[in-house]
Amino acid sequence: MNRIVSLLVALFLPIMLPIHAIAANTVLSCDAFASHPTPIGTLVNNVWNQQAAGKARWEQCLLQRDGPNGPEYGWRWRWPATPRVVFAQPQITHGNTPWTSHPTPQSGFPIPLTGLDHLTISYAVTTTGDADFNLATTFWLTDLDQVPPQADINSIRAEFMVWSYASDNFFSTPAGRKRATVEINGIEWEVWVERRWHDTSGTNDNRWIYIAFRSTKNYLDITYNAAELVHYALQRGFLDSEWSIADIELGNEVMRGTGETWVHKFRVSTPALNTDNI
Known part of the structure; x- marks a missing residue:
């Protein structure tokens, strides 16, 4: 009898362990646009094109x-195979996005582009699943020097993205036209620009300039000085030095399929914030 019990335990143990591991995950929320503060930033369940x-x-x-x-x-996601679009961008954020109201804004934002010499972004993530997705940091730039109490999408002047990873079947290029390939921070980047970008969900009709720095190699673990990328864009006339960074968002733009991302590290460092891990 003992041998039979041992055999049954041996057979079922490999099945039980993954089930236990899944159960150890806590679902904080599945509500659209839910947010949850954490020590390394605010999680946002962004489903902008649901x-x-x-x-x-x-x-x-x-x-x-x-x-x-x-x-x-x-975060985890499951989206249909069609249409072939970006449905959402689950993310962890710092700052005050111009897309929503901020009764109690996060201090240290907006960050003026004038005099910005140091803005280090450092993160490490893992992603599993069969989805089409990228990994990018998005900086929303506005013409405001203070945080308005209500959403002000008309203040948006630029969507400044830094792609460090894209799965094989994600969009082959960012939006716009490729303007250059440059080496900054010891990393080779393609520079893509669309001067009149828009909300592709069709919900809003405001326009802004879209700039994407896409690394020519994939990185899920990376550190770079975003200020040097901003300086390049300023020198080329893509940005205006009078603008400010409203917020900083690390997330996946997700298309079809199922995926799960875990953020092991996310640090934003700049003297304007006087912190290394906001």
């Missing part, structure tokens, strides 16, 4: 789990 899924079933949730060095945060 209507493109039509009647197809989809899910996107914010997650927490116990990591080797304390709590870790992330």
